[in-house]
Amino acid sequence: MARWGFFITFEGIEGSGKSTLAHFLKDRLEALGFEVVMTREPGGTPVGERIREILLTPGLSIEPWSEVFLLLAARYENTRTVILPALQNGKIVLCDRYDDSTMAYQGFGRGLPLRLLSRINKFATLGIKPNLTFLLDLPPLSGLQRKSIDERTRFEEEQVLFHERIREGYLKLARRARKRFVVLDAQKAPEELADQAFLITLQRLKEKGKYRGEIPPP
């Protein structure tokens, strides 16, 4: 277990800039010599990417629990075949959305019971928890406006109120796990967010004895 890596997830509503931040962080960590594996959910594996296509298809009607099972199938596949092996090999794993997305979207957004979601999430994640989660917080209207009409997925077709519930849900999750979550203001410039996330990541890696260099001044 000595070589166990470090697991970072990125969460937030649509258009909050998660993927951009994850890419920035990957480049900076690799520049320091870290081995980084990047993945996303739903997706990250051949099966997961196919499931993603189903889930995002505009206008496709899916029962809320069927949506959960599709998401969890993608998560199990990603955890088993990508995340677990990378962590076992001491790598840093960056995952664009993970278990908190299900709590926020299907739990707070669609109103499914949080306890049950949490239990089945544990099954799909093999009990692996992120070491660090960046929550990019943003008012839903600003996020949705960042996407053009033709870019809209099944989730982005939902009412603003749905996205409001998700935002509030995420903030609740962050309050319940203060050590793991770092809430970032997604309205800041992408470079500024990247600087902030990079420094926080280095500090956390240092605490775990995985980084022995200097932490650059902010």
Ligand code: TYD
């Ligand atoms: P993503 O590609 O991150 O969308 P965006 O780039 O627009 O933020 O995620 C795809 C969609 O899947 C997103 O609308 C949220 C939804 N989703 C859930 O509802 N539950 C989940 O557990 C996950 C992982 C994603």
